[in-house]
Amino acid sequence: MSQLANIRIGIIGTGGIAHAHARAYKQIPGVEIVGVADIVPGKAEEFLALELLHEARAFQSHRDLLTLDLDGVSICTPNISHHQLTVDALRANKHVLLEKPMSVTLEEAIEMTEAAHDSSGMLTIGFQPRYDPNMTLVRDIVQSGKLGKVYYVETGGGRRRGMPGGTFIRKDLAGAGAMADIGCYSLDMALHALGYPRPLTVSAYTSNHFGTNPLYHPEAARFEVEDFGAAMIRFEGDLVLQFKISWAMHMDTLGSTMFLGTDAGLKINPFGTGNWSGVWDGRVGDITMYHDVMGLQTHTPIPVISHDKDLFLEKVRDFVEAIREGRPAPIPGDQILIQQAIIDGIIRSSEQKREIELKLPDTVFAARV
Ligand SMILES: NC(=O)c1ccc[n+]([C@@H]2O[C@H](COP(=O)([O-])OP(=O)(O)OC[C@H]3O[C@@H](n4cnc5c(N)ncnc54)[C@H](O)[C@@H]3O)[C@@H](O)[C@H]2O)c1
Known part of the structure; x- marks a missing residue:
């Protein structure tokens, strides 16, 4: 366990599904959730307390979270914000595990994949089935x-x-x-x-x-x-x-x-x-x-x-392992934009x-x- 490279994770959006992400990351050896962000004041702090993540930092703006030294982020916000948050995270060269559906419009999905091509981060979409x-x-x-x-x-x-x-x-x-x-x-x-x-x-x-x-x-x-x-x-x-x-x-x-x-x-x-x-x-x-x-x-x-x-743990684990092994995105945005x-x-x-x-x-x- 101690030989594994430590993977530093952030979570954007701390509503319902973010808890499933946190629980999965906590089960994977060598992964540390270092920060979370939610636009609703106080919600990120509440999340850290509930998940017993006492070392992690809470933010209201995802942009502040993205200034941390992170390997990857889970994006767990309502669909309409997937596009902007993904583009911002990829431009900050973070790997992205984005909750489904990928986006709202095709134009957004195309921009997201372009941002992934220009980034050292990957974009993978969270389809656990x-x-x-x-x-x-x-x-x-x-x-x-x-x-x-x-x-x-x-x-x-x-x-x-x-x-x-x-x-x-x-x-x-x-x-x-x-x-x-x-x-x-x-x-x-x-x-x-x-x-x-x-x-x-x-x-x-x-x-x-x-x-x-x-x-x-x-x-x-x-x-x-x-x-x-x-x-x-x-x-x-x-x-x-x-x-x-x-x-x-x-x-x-x-x-x-x-x-x-x-x-x-x-x-x-x-x-x-x-x-x-x-x-x-x-x-x-x-x-x-x-x-x-x-x-x-x-x-x-x-x-x-x-x-x-x-299956949910498997999808989060695959994201972490892909980061660790330098693999391409397991469920790439380039593919999912076709269904978008x-x-x-x-x-x-x-x-x-x-x-x-x-x-x-x-x-x-x-x-x-
Ligand atoms: N894979 C699955 O099984 C699964 C299950 C449920 C939901 N989802 C997906 O996860 C996403 C979130 O769903 P949910 O049920 O957690 O919703 P939710 O409404 O419970 O939580 C969303 C959270 O995001 C926060 N938020 C909104 N905009 C933000 C922003 N710009 N920056 C930071 N925080 C922001 C909200 O304040 C809220 O706390 C949806 O896209 C949904 O489709 C996936």
Whole structure:
């Protein structure tokens, strides 16, 4: 333990998820949380007291925190601030572990990746489901060619009664609702398996019948984002993705994630059941391969890899190890901005009620990992 290089960490934003970051960092040998920042006066100090981080310093401005000698920062603030805080941290040459979703708009995501290219720091996005080994299994099956040409993918799924409140439902702080909040996980799951192909167009619908109804949400008067959405996304290579997400609905599920290929199909269900389950912010539950020749259908369950990994700890540990080993970002901004382009397109398409063309710079694909 004593031979490990000490990694000095700062945390920006000390609300709900920052505690999960602090708890993870405290479990990793050779990591020291040296400072935290929160714009709400006194909140950073309260956080340090709660987390028993008596040696760490508290700040109200992230800029003051960034003057410390830090290796990396976790950014744990509402979505709307991800862009500025990430750019500032990268310009200060710190490595960044940014909470999902990456940003609100595509323009912001592009600037963030440019800042990462110009920095000695890396930008990694915190999608903990990637650390479920079954996600790698799904990707390996899709990439192996066993499905033949994949032409149609469906992903999303939905919570039945899983609407958050607070900063998550304010357009000025969250930027978007369910599509970005939990949709980013589903998109990452499908797009990662497909190798992040280039999206061309999106046509989307969103609504918020539940969030704005006091029968269903205690903060209905302040509910400004979507609680449901569905989108059709076309990709290069004649591939289509149907994507649907809900925070609330009168239905048990919006279905499984499925990959339809010319030789076989793959169906994946998420782990867990209940009001807040049913989306890819957790673990893989089961995987089945379907194959049908001349009416002789086979359903082959693929044994899922059983594990007791704490996926959140794994994502924070991978960030620390990447810093220590001088590795590139584990889940690079260059890759995630492709799904940010889709989320940005979904919001614009649903506002304009028409199909939107997605214009990503060619450099995105030249630079992506
Ligand atoms: N990976 C996960 O499982 C997971 C779970 C929950 C939330 N999140 C993400 O984490 C982010 C934060 O969510 P949360 O639930 O902790 O929200 P929260 O509202 O509980 O906390 C956010 C904190 O950031 C502070 N803040 C806002 N702007 C700031 C700024 N410019 N500088 C410093 N502090 C600032 C706020 O005062 C607040 O204390 C969101 O983007 C959310 O999507 C991820």
